[in-house]
Amino acid sequence: MRDLASSEDGEKPPSCSPAKALKAFRPAGRGFWANVPEAEWNDWHWQLRQRITTVEQLQRLMPTLTPEELSGAKLANRKLALAITPYFFTLIDPADENCPIRRQVIPRVEETYVAPWEMRDPCGEDAHSPVPGLVHRYPDRVLFLATDRCASYCRYCTRSRLVSNASGYDFHPDYDRQIDYIRQHPEVRDVLVSGGDPLLFNDDKLAHLLGRLRAIPHVEFLRIGSRVPIFLPQRITPELCAMLKRHHPLFISIHSNHPRELTTEAREALGRLADAGIPLGNQSVLLRQVNDRPEIMTAHVQKLLMCRVKPYYIYQCDLVAGSAHLRASVRQGMQIMEQLRGHTTGYAVPEYVIDAPGGGGKVPVAPEYVLSRNAERVIIRNHEGQIFEYPEASDGTPLKAPPPEKEELELEPAPAAAP
Numbered sequence: 579m580r581d582l583a584s585s586e587d588g589e590k591p592p593s594c595s596p597a598k599a600l601k602a603f604r605p606a607g608r609g610f611w612a613n614v615p616e617a618e619w620n621d622w623h624w625q626l627r628q629r630i631t632t633v634e635q636l637q638r639l640m641p642t643l644t645p646e647e648l649s650g651a652k653l654a655n656r657k658l659a660l661a662i663t664p665y666f667f668t669l670i671d672p673a674d675e676n677c678p679i680r681r682q683v684i685p686r687v688e689e690t691y692v693a694p695w696e697m698r699d700p701c702g703e704d705a706h707s708p709v710p711g712l713v714h715r716y717p718d719r720v721l722f723l724a725t726d727r728c729a730s731y732c733r734y735c736t737r738s739r740l741v742s743n744a745s746g747y748d749f750h751p752d753y754d755r756q757i758d759y760i761r762q763h764p765e766v767r768d769v770l771v772s773g774g775d776p777l778l779f780n781d782d783k784l785a786h787l788l789g790r791l792r793a794i795p796h797v798e799f800l801r802i803g804s805r806v807p808i809f810l811p812q813r814i815t816p817e818l819c820a821m822l823k824r825h826h827p828l829f830i831s832i833h834s835n836h837p838r839e840l841t842t843e844a845r846e847a848l849g850r851l852a853d854a855g856i857p858l859g860n861q862s863v864l865l866r867q868v869n870d871r872p873e874i875m876t877a878h879v880q881k882l883l884m885c886r887v888k889p890y891y892i893y894q895c896d897l898v899a900g901s902a903h904l905r906a907s908v909r910q911g912m913q914i915m916e917q918l919r920g921h922t923t924g925y926a927v928p929e930y931v932i933d934a935p936g937g938g939g940k941v942p943v944a945p946e947y948v949l950s951r952n953a954e955r956v957i958i959r960n961h962e963g964q965i966f967e968y969p970e971a972s973d974g975t976p977l978k979a980p981p982p983e984k985e986e987l988e989l990e991p992a993p994a995a996a997p
């Protein structure tokens with residue numbers, strides 16, 4: 579076994595410069611796991627069993643751990659669980675303290691620093707939970723928390739109060755009550771199954787859950803929120819895709835933040851989902867020193883399109899306790915949006931939202947393109963800063979046009995029908 583840090587074969591994770599990030603679909607070598615047979619490496623159960631979950635494992639695999647990371651890792655598992663799949667771990671550049679992959683999954687001591695405005699439940703989900711494990715925030719749709727486990731844990735997790743690292747993948751303890759609530763609420767036409775990560779269930783369990791939701795007549799639309807295609811692409815098997823296909827219309831929202839996460843493995847897993855007819859969207863969280871530069875985000879959204887994923891949302895990082903070191907400013911978020919709209923493919927442009935603290939829901943935050951507006955006209959600017967005037971449409975009363983010339987009224991005689 580080679581050590582990941584020694585990099586004897588000269589393989590280095592791809593640099594995160596946008597140009598290179600766009601091209602490099604191939605991650606670094608497997609480092610520590612170089613000798614693991616292909617069949618094991620590609621087995622999602624193996625990846626889960628071999629996850630890095632303790633500070634001792636982390637130290638052994640990454641001797642370049644900084645003092646901040648080391649004390650963070652020692653405290654992890656008390657607050658937010660520590661877990662990283664071997665696959666995702668190989669995307670970390672051990673030589674780069676500011677590696678954008680590393681910042682997302684390696685704990686830091688700053689997680690214990692809590693700003694006065696930070697919260698345990700930043701989006702007020704518990705207050706909008708009619709039944710444990712169900713959040714009914716918007717009129718026609720619910721968030722269904724199927725499990726409290728994830729393949730790896732994001733250090734800025736908005737549900738860090740809920741997720742755990744216990745073993746065994748079972749439904750939420752209030753599973754039947756969750757289903758009953760939806761059955762009794764005909765206004766719920768859209769169910770977003772998330773967690774935790776629902777794609778950690780085995781195929782049969784997930785099929786059971788989707789089947790029970792599909793059996794409710796007023797549930798039209800199903801969605802799964804998952805980071806599994808990014809943390810554990812091995813899970814996206816042909817069998818899983820064949821099962822998901824039976825529950826259409828079904829969308830999947832993935833979560834990726836940086837172009838380097840879109841490896842060959844991830845692209846192929848996403849391709850299998852897309853081939854099963856599943857429309858794919860991506861949700862990114864705006865994170866300091868991860869994706870808070872316009873050129874990184876541009877490379878990321880363009881690469882998502884190459885993976886057949888539509889960038890859906892960029893979230894301002896929720897005010898979850900201990901996340902200040904990962905939080906970028908709203909100003910940066912708006913600058914990124916300015917640099918996307920008009921400058922790249924419209925399909926690549928997500929919506930930037932703040933999930934309002936305390937439970938207000940998602941609020942779009944866009945740069946201002948309407949400079950002024952009155953009953954007669956709107957003044958707008960484009961992505962190049964040019965200013966335009968657009969006449970406001972009337973209330974529908976037809977304008978008085980001058981009477982048309984007589985000849986214009988005479989229609990050509992219709993051609994005779996063919997015999």
Ligand SMILES: *Cc1c(COP(=O)(O)O)cnc(C)c1O
Nearest residue numbers: 713714715716719720721770940
């Ligand atoms: C984000 C979210 C949804 C889904 O919102 P969309 O804008 O339709 O994607 C539903 N419920 C809750 C509680 C959410 O946070």
